[in-house]
Amino acid sequence: MLTVDFDKLGVLPGQRVLDLGCGAGRHAFELYRRGLRVVAFDHDEAELDDVAAMFAAMEQQGEVPAGAEATTVRGDALELPFPAESFDHVIASEILEHIPADDRAMRELVRVLKPGGRVSVTVPSYFPERVCWALSEAYHNVEGGHVRIYRRGELLDRLRAAGLRPVHHHHAHALHSPYWWLKCAVGVNRTEHPLTGLYHRMLVWDMLRAPWVTRSLERALNPVLGKSLVTYLYKPAGVAVA
Numbered sequence: 001m002l003t004v005d006f007d008k009l010g011v012l013p014g015q016r017v018l019d020l021g022c023g024a025g026r027h028a029f030e031l032y033r034r035g036l037r038v039v040a041f042d043h044d045e046a047e048l049d050d051v052a053a054m055f056a057a058m059e060q061q062g063e064v065p066a067g068a069e070a071t072t073v074r075g076d077a078l079e080l081p082f083p084a085e086s087f088d089h090v091i092a093s094e095i096l097e098h099i100p101a102d103d104r105a106m107r108e109l110v111r112v113l114k115p116g117g118r119v120s121v122t123v124p125s126y127f128p129e130r131v132c133w134a135l136s137e138a139y140h141n142v143e144g145g146h147v148r149i150y151r152r153g154e155l156l157d158r159l160r161a162a163g164l165r166p167v168h169h170h171h172a173h174a175l176h177s178p179y180w181w182l183k184c185a186v187g188v189n190r191t192e193h194p195l196t197g198l199y200h201r202m203l204v205w206d207m208l209r210a211p212w213v214t215r216s217l218e219r220a221l222n223p224v225l226g227k228s229l230v231t232y233l234y235k236p237a238g239v240a241v242a
Contacts, residue, residue: 001207002030003093003172003228004120011036014067015088020077020109021095025051028070032058037069039087041080048072077105085114093122094228096155097146106162115237119164123150125229128177136184152229164233171226174218179203180227 004027011017013035019028022040024047031038032055040051055070064070075081078101090109096102113119124132129149132139140146156166179199186193206214 001173002026003122003230004091005170005230006030006034008168008232009089009091009118009120011089013065016086017089017091018080018082018087018109018112020080020090020092020105021098022051022072023047023094025054027091027093029054029058032064032068032070035065035068038071039082040070040072041075041077042072043074043076045074048074078108080108080112082112084111087112088114088117090117090119092119094124096121097123097148097150098144100147102148103158103162106159106164110163110235113235115235117235118167119159119233119235120230121155121159121233122172122228122230123155125171125226126151128180128225128227131177132180132184135181136188138188139180139184150229152231155229156231159231159233163235165236166231166233168232170230171222171228172230173227174221174225175203175206175214176227177225 011031011034014037016037017031017039019025019031019038019040022028022042023044025040028038028040028051040048040055042048042051052072055072058064058070073081077095077099090113092105092109096105099105109119124146126149129146133149152169156169160166179196182193182196182199183190186196190196
């Protein structure tokens with residue numbers, strides 16, 4: 001399930017892309033398939049081991065074109081171990097809401113981005129996330145959990161202050177919002193509840209089959225109920241490197 005629209009981001013084969021806070025690697029895998037040079041970056045060593053194993057399996061199965069590269073790097077988003085202006089694009093999907101010093105992370109991703117390069121930052125949308133917080137403290141009050149809820153204007157203002165310029169935004173994954181509301185209502189750690197189990201099976205069916213009825217419904221609901229806010233920005237020439 002991809003959150004970032006790579007066509008809107010403007011990625012091209014051969015470009016170098018940083019997937020900042022890659023998690024399980026969903027965006028990194030698709031970038032690799034598209035022929036980019038991908039760096040999957042995260043703090044979680046176990047997840048990076050799984051991502052590296054998938055990269056190797058994709059190469060062995062012939063799923064990636066010639067010239068594509070993929071590697072994993074473990075580190076801290078507040079001190080990225082990369083030279084300034086070393087990436088054509090940066091993806092930061094569902095990571096900033098986890099970082100107390102998010103302004104430092106924003107400045108770091110700008111530092112490693114080339115002038116003219118584009119960034120996609122995604123965070124939980126304000127209204128669906130606010131409902132989750134209201135229904136369950138356990139949803140966010142855990143180690144490594146969400147520490148804030150962004151309003152769109154606030155997020156864009158902070159990214160502007162870091163040196164980026166907004167280009168476009170949209171919302172995604174509206175069908176996932178009710179699922180998380182259900183989980184928060186019945187208990188986020190209750191894995192066997194029949195309501196959440198049934199809804200989860202529907203989501204898996206939708207992701208695997210992509211039927212027109214659910215795809216059309218989600219497109220219609222995304223502006224209001226989209227679980228994720230997806231922003232696209234670029235770094236103008238002349239932005240000072242901190």
